[in-house]
Amino acid sequence: MHQTHAARLMDGTGLARRITERSAARAAQITRDTGTAPCLATVLVGDDPASVTYVRMKRARCEKAGIVSRHVGLPSTTTTAELVDAVSALSQDPQVHGILLQHPVPSHIDERAAFEAIAPEKDVDGVTMRSFAAMSFGLPGFVSCTPGGIMRLLEEYDVDLAGRHAVVVGRSAILGKPVGMLLLAGNATVTYCHSRTKDLESIVRQADILVAAVGRPQFIRGEDVKPGAVVIDAGYNPGNVGDVDFETAQTRASLITPVPGGVGPMTIAVLLAQTVDAAARQLGLGPDRRVLSCDGAR
Structure with a gap:
């Protein structure tokens, strides 16, 4: 009879807490040294319930970490030009150190134009x-916050990327594409899969490191996970379900992220750490390499 084992869980909640505690201590130090607290501006267009909840949660985490939160709420009728103006004003405001534009924005808005209005030194969401x-x-x-959080998790669990085959399922601009680039920078061999990929299962079966980022519940079947693979489930679907069939996958993987409690908490931890970093740089202090060591040069 085939002997099954349970994969080791990658605890994003605990690691995110440690990163956030460090960011909070650093934010307090910056505030003492300069008289200015790090400030994150959140921009929300419309009143999509999920987005409203996300922004509220991010603001609460900010304030808990000693980061000032400034919220700009705009009506769903806002035009691209109006949103670009609002974001540009924040880019030029010396009191604001980081800018988060909650996406998705309403479909009539050119989201890319709005993202590009964010000054690069304030682009703490990496968009x-x-x-x-x-x-x-x-x-x-x-870095984009979710990919940055994924890289930090892999580092925490001593996953050696060099020469390993990493398969990324999903190619969004803020998750799939950038996580592939960061894995490549870590010397992994990277394959991107997407809705047009033929014979997806056979490619998934080759993955030493599998990143699921499709936004479809239990889309990756557990039986397609290579024995001993590291499984990163970046999906979050209704009912607290990820993109991977967790029950089966955990009997085959060596390491796996739970949903919730895996990638999700890391995303906000990276956002806070990068906001503190942005404030430090803008206020003439150096970056703290120990908070996040997932920049692409690794």
Whole structure:
């Protein structure tokens, strides 16, 4: 009879707490040294219930970590030009150190134009083309928060990327594409899969490191997970279900992220750490390499 084992869980909640405690201590130090507290501006267009909840949660975490939160709420009728103006004003405001534009924005708005209005030094969510280029070229800059959190988790659990086959299922601009670039910077061999991929299961079965980022519940079958693989489930679907069939996958993987409690808490931890980093740089202090060591140069 085939002997099954349970994969070791990658505890994003605990690691996120440690990163956030460090960020809070650093925010307090910056406030003491400069008289200015790090400030994150959140911009929300419309009143999508999920987005409203996310923004409220991010603001609460900010305030708990000693980061000032400034909220800009705009009506769903806002035009692209109006949103670009609002974001540009925050980019030019010296009191604001980081900017988070909650996405998705209403469909009539050019989201990319709005993202590009964020000054690169304030792009703590890692959504601009400049940030993507920095991730791709291994240059200093801010990483997309979920990919950054994934890299930090892999590092925490001593996952050696060099020469391993990493398969990323999903190619969104803020998750799939950048996480592939960061894995590549860590010397993994990276395959991107997406809705047009033929014979997805056979590619998934080759993955030493599998990143599921499709936003479809239990889309990746557990039996397609390679024995001993590291499984990162970046999906979060209604009912607290990820993109991977967790029950089966955990009998085959060596390491796996739970949903919730895996990737999710890491995303906000990276956002807070990068906001503190942005404030430090803008206020003339150096970055703290120990808070996050997942920049592309690794």
